[in-house]
Amino acid sequence: MATFPTVTDVALAAGVSRQTVSNVMNSPAIVRADTRERVEAVIAQLGYRPHASARRLRTRRSSTIGIRLDPMIDGISGSVLDRFLHALTEQADRQGLRVLLFTATTPEDEITQLQRLNDGADVDGFVLTSTFPGDPRTKWLIENGISFVTFGRPWGVDDLDNPQHLWVDVDGCAGLFDATRAQQGAGARRIGYIGWPSSSDTGDDRRRGWREAMLERGDVTLEELAQLEVVTVDGVAQGTAAMQELRRTAGHLDAVLCASDSLALGAMIANPERVPVTGYDNTPVAAAIGLSSVDQCVDEVAGGVLELLTGEFGGKVHGAAESLEPRHRMIKPRLIVREFAAIPMEAPAPTS
Amino acid sequence: MATFPTVTDVALAAGVSRQTVSNVMNSPAIVRADTRERVEAVIAQLGYRPHASARRLRTRRSSTIGIRLDPMIDGISGSVLDRFLHALTEQADRQGLRVLLFTATTPEDEITQLQRLNDGADVDGFVLTSTFPGDPRTKWLIENGISFVTFGRPWGVDDLDNPQHLWVDVDGCAGLFDATRAQQGAGARRIGYIGWPSSSDTGDDRRRGWREAMLERGDVTLEELAQLEVVTVDGVAQGTAAMQELRRTAGHLDAVLCASDSLALGAMIANPERVPVTGYDNTPVAAAIGLSSVDQCVDEVAGGVLELLTGEFGGKVHGAAESLEPRHRMIKPRLIVREFAAIPMEAPAPTS
DNA sequence: GGAGTTTATTTGAACGATCAAATACTTTTT
């Protein structure tokens, strides 16, 4: 394997100095046009590529962001994080940033990893996913003055506009509000909701969207609303059970909304009347079986994360307290409407 | 943020030279025990971490492997690659290796990215996924003497034992053979197969497993076998259609095997007789709805990839032609048997 | 046209680690 040309080689060949070559790459504006063109020609001709590690050593920045690859917690909806990861990698690349993965089993273990990557100057900052109330990771990162942005709002904080750290999140409330409105627009009045127990902040947020849209319209009373709701933990089987319960207790249903695609898939299985079911996350499964679903718009989330990480704040809140620039991005999800033509649920053959 | 200690700081504090500190980290064996302990204590006390980029600059190796994050081609089975990625990251970490992501839209684009990462000394080697016959990427990597291992055997090469490059793959043929045998063991004789068109090498491989197991047992004639097979492109709706066709043309069925979980999910939808359906990939969807499925054992694949990348060959075939060490790993997949209790497919209500 | 100002380019040093070669310290051998 041939050895690679260095700045010095380029400089020699172009008849300029190392630094001029460096300037052509990093601040082209300060190099005279004809010099620049000459250098660029040589760069192209020699196939010169800057040595990333040398640059990092000198600039003391790695142009790399670290992100933990979550173990697949929930199977079906796990793909949301994967899509996010993909979007992040792609958009980071456009800005010359790299994405470095790591894994960890516990938050404490993760902090060890964060420290390792940070101390080794492997990364400039982190993206945190799956945050939770009282998350020790955010605390640690803030204390150590390390740049990071979370995908997930800081739960339990009153003033979202003045948070301890930068964040991007998806407005689940608005998503379910829209989903409810869409069904109402199609004539539905009694719209059921299969959601998560209220220990889940994310779940509460989504639930609120449904409730608000229902109450604003006034199609149902508060008591009726309570009957239209079933609470369960996530899962396909749970969705099926919840749907069965809903059909028993709620009476007639015009539509059903679910807090996840897993629940929605389960609900579809116990849905002989073909009541429109809407899921959440817009997973491949929803696409495959023709479920309407609320899409989290991971592209926009990824864009927001990078903006906050590389923008004015540089991934930190500290030291920019007086700025008017918002310190978060609340992404509005998008409802994907599908006809469930794809699921020609057949009748079982008569028992022999 | 406090500035990090360097080797020099540690050396000063421990009363030794830089190089001794370096030796303690990289070749502890050559340092006298008492000196080593003293240095180690100082390292721990100062919280010293080697600067990754500086080390890379000097050693000309990055301890990082690059892998392309595929766009989700097939939604449902996409999770296999994600699980592989997770396993790879985890196992790489144990060996002090990092995983760096990149994206690319076309093979040509990908080659550009490979070159960038290699030239910039960002990575020591690559893991290639989703290889295909005549893949220009493997050709380019071989020509440029770059270390890599593919997840996927080199299709179209006669002698798998003496390949152009290192590879790891899953024995789809064995997987379907086992799945067929399992059904036969449960008394099934007429076992249908929903597979992919024979333009797909992977598909042919899986299909062969089913055929061989069927023919070996001699439960069906060649003509019957042909009737028990339906060919279609991948997808849930396609699986449903294929199942319907199979039920029309094949007559009685004891079981159905599918080339993917997508097809299997589709098949389940048109399966009122509750014929046992087996999928492939063991995706979260299969787990959720209680489908038997062939698991690709991505952990073992990841282990094999790392072995080949860091082992004797160092990710290259060239220059080790006479070695007896095998240059590939063929992973035997594992059949996951499930009862499909989770899918209580209900009858539609009588039409009103 | 020369002093002053701006713009363009070059030079030496540094980032933090490891390599290769040199030196200091131990142990063995005769």
Next chain:
DNA sequence: AAAAAGTATTTGATCGTTCAAATAAACTCC
């Protein structure tokens, strides 16, 4: 006990880049 051999540690140079300061070149202006 001195020489030889082996082990442990140190020193100077280097990886490829960019920073900071110095120099050179090009304009401005009266």
